[in-house]
Amino acid sequence: MSIRSRLSSNLRLLRLQRRWSQAELANHSGLECKTIRLIESETALPTIEDIDRIASALEVNCSDLLDEFEPE
Template identity: 40%
Template sequence: MDIRQRLATNLRRLRLEKGWSQEEFADQAGIHRTYVSDIERGARNPTITVVERLARPLGMSPSELLA
C-alpha cells in the first residue's frame, strides 16, 4: 500500500470512529469538503501542511496519521 492509500484509509477510519461526516471533519480541519473526499479516495497528494491540518482535529501527529 502506498503512502497516499495509507493516508486515505487511516483518515476515513479515524473520521468515522469520531462519527464525523466529511463536511464536519473538513470544517474542523479548515479544508474544503471535496478536498477531504479526494484525499480519502487517494485522488490527491496533499502537502505535509495539509496532513498536519488533518491530524490536528483527530488529536494526533502527522506521523501517526501516516503510520
C-alpha cells in the first residue's frame, strides 16, 4: 500500500472512530473541508503542517496517520 493510500485510509478510519464528518475534522484542525476531502480521496498530498494539524485534532501522533494501522 502506498503512503498516500495509508494516509487516506488511516485518516478516514480515525475520523470515523470519532464519529466526525469531514467538516467537523476540518473545523477541529483549522483546515478547509475541501482539503480533508481531497486527502481522503487521495487527490491531494498534505503538507507536513497539515498532517500535524490533523493529527493534533484527532489526538494521535503524526506517525499514526502514516504507518500501517491495525484497527482495534
